[in-house]
Amino acid sequence: MSDEELARFERCGVLTVVPRSATGLTLGDDPALLLRHRAQEFLPAPGTVDRLADAYAREGLAVEARTEAGLTVSGAPALLADVFGHAVRPVRNKYIRETVRREFAAAGPLRSRLHTELVAEVRAPRAGFELGAGAPPAPRATPPLPRDARYLRLPEDAVRLADAGRAHEAGVRGDGVRVVMVDTGLYDHPHHRAHGYRTTVVPALSALDPAVDERGHGTAMSALLLAVAPAAELTMVKMACASFSFPVAAFQRAVELAPDVISCSWGTLRAEPHLHLEVANALRRGITVLFAAGNGSTDRRTAMFQSVATPGAITVGGVHVAPDGRRRAADLASSYRSDVFPGRRVPDLSGPCGMLPNGDYVVFPTQPGCMFDRRNSAYDNTAPDDGWLVSSGTSGATAYAAGVVALAVQQGIGNGRALTAADLADACLPVTEGRTLTGDDCGGLCPNEAVGHGLLTVPGLA
Template sequence: MVEEELARFERYGAVTVVPRSATGLALGDDPALLLRHPVEEFLPEPATIDRLADAYAREGLRVEARTDVGLTVGGDVELLAEVFGSPVRPVRNKYIRESVRYEPVAAGPLRSRPHPELVAEVRAPRAGFELAASATPPLPPSDRHLRLPEDAARLAGADRLHADGIRGDGVRVVMVDTGLYDHPHHRAHGYTTSVVPALAPLDPEADERGHGTAMSALLLAVAPGVELTMVKMAGEAFSFPLAAFQRAVQLAPDVISCSWGTLRAEPHLHLEVADAVRRGITVLFAAGNGSTDRRTAMFQSVATPGALTVGGVHVGPDGGLRASDLASSYRSSVFPGRAVPDLSGPCGMLPNGNYIVFPTQPGCLFDRRNSAYDGTAPDDGWLVSSGTSGATAYAAGVAALAVQQGIGKGRALRTADLAEACLPVTEGRSITGDDCGGVCPNHAVGHGLLTARMLHHG
């Protein structure tokens, strides 16, 4: 499987093209500029994106995704090198040992031959990582697992809204993740789903890692009536999160759910996220399971201002709430003054987060890996796990219920819109060392455990 995928991406490459802004302002490697300048100042002149897209198409390349602030262009690697001045080849990440991961790397400087006057920069895209509990030696099974959909709906208080017809109907949600396998669980519950690949070589019928299939089931448990599109960002060994996010924005959804981070910094992603929020899209990102956005770290969480960042809260068998010691909390290194998370969703505890029973693609990477400690078989299409990935999918479902009720009135949802729907969490400590300290809001969980209980417009 990995060998076939490598062969495809040795023939097909992709680059990120950032057009020049009309003001001359460029984000470059300093996303903190978004704290001082509105997104509009980073937009190119009208028709610039069209001119660039048409020019690359005439060169024989494929415009895989395009937004108001950037494009992803793909094609034959030799042609890509001719148009952009340097080959972009896959290189294996030697630091990730538990699975094979490749990253696109440019052999030299990248520049656009067509319309160089319109292009601020060309970059090789960063790879991504999906967030899940790390594999650790097994412990005795937990005395409490959440089952989908009923336990998640009950925990959120969404079951009461469902009974009143608030199920997310008419709300368009895009999940950017590893794919969505046609699982019997999804068919049995009548969910409305589709899959769009971020890049042409990615197979929309498969979820080789299995993460996206699992996360979609949790989101749909909370908001079963949404129209869910999965933008598949990854195969087993390759991932293209920026292109996938751009593709998600193109679909003009109400909500975008992102249970992942990037390998090393991806500055342009922050501009794409900020622009999506400007357009009225509610964007959610996982806080991380140990990762932060420390600039020198390989595993980068995403905390763009305007996006909702989601941490983790464990709900015990007795209903007690405490900060998950698996979930990240931090003060952003990229955006001074930004604290993560804004709010939290359900999450397991260390060492391996065994908490929620998820459907997944039989025999996929997560099915095989988690079977070592979760009590399921390596090819049965089920796994037990959790993390801020699941917390984010859950929170995206709650956000969809809020959108259906008119909360936010057509703009992106803000933390303040959801704060009253959060249950206070005053005990526990995050994996990064923040203690709730007996008060809420706090640094460990933000405003607490998001629910749907207070989501009544007006």
């Protein structure tokens, strides 16, 4: 599969095009400017993106995704070289050795020869976290594990932790709320069919196959979100295949769908400054955006694995709830002071998360034989091709939180604007014990630097 993907993307490169702003302001490599300027000050004049998209399409390029803030285009190497000055080709990430991860690199400086006056910069896109390969035999409809009080079952245990039962009984189940999850894909699993979930899959790029989830991460995360908000209209934007990932293009596609909520259980490999503008623009449009705090990652500028802490997005950390109900900061989860946005603390609030060493906590459905199915079978007592795994992390915490946000949106909290952590603070349970992987201790108080406002639950019904 990886060789096929490599051949496919050797024939078709991908680039991010950032239009010149109407004000002359440029975000460039300094996302902290978003602390001093509104997102709209970095946007181009009306019609600019349409003009660029039409011009690139006439040259034979595919416009894969577009927002007010930027475009993603793809095309043959020779065509990209003709339009942007140099070809872009896939290269292997030399720092990640356990699996094959690839990204794009340009042979030289990139500059649009079309409408040069309208284009601020052209970038080779960064990749997202952790990719692998898999092959799909038939899954089982129910988890092949005996019930274990240490593990959360879906949907019932997520409903219990979120205190969502009363909301569901009152008809607050996410009806009419449009949620987009940007992740690795969504396999047609019997678990989702058995619960009647309404889902669709949209590929971020035309080269990605929406019918498969080679990694299996998105399928798992969607089950946790839908456990909390079973009637939400969930669209998965597939951002990855086995060895390639396109987070900016996928986020742009998510914004194009005009949802109420976007859930992002991932980060980027090295810094991707333009992503912060896309997130800020989504928030400006009234979309609530959630990002995982990370499982040890931060946004330290020199780090390979970058968490995303755009101001206004809700960052989600981890809390472990033991069988006896004791709540602790998960020692698998990240917490940090943002290096990119001075004064920003992560996380804002938290969802359920396992503990070191492996985070065994939630029994997830996934694509049989995918990377996560095979990898986790070494320690979670499931088979490598049965379509089930036991795992967790701030990825799952974020999906859970996005489900809670969907119920809040249905209740009218926020009145159509993007929700903030402050809107949800009163619905968080205090967590006063435990220490995160990155070294923050709850210190006997909550809110605190380890878990933010605490464990998010469903806001009380009006």
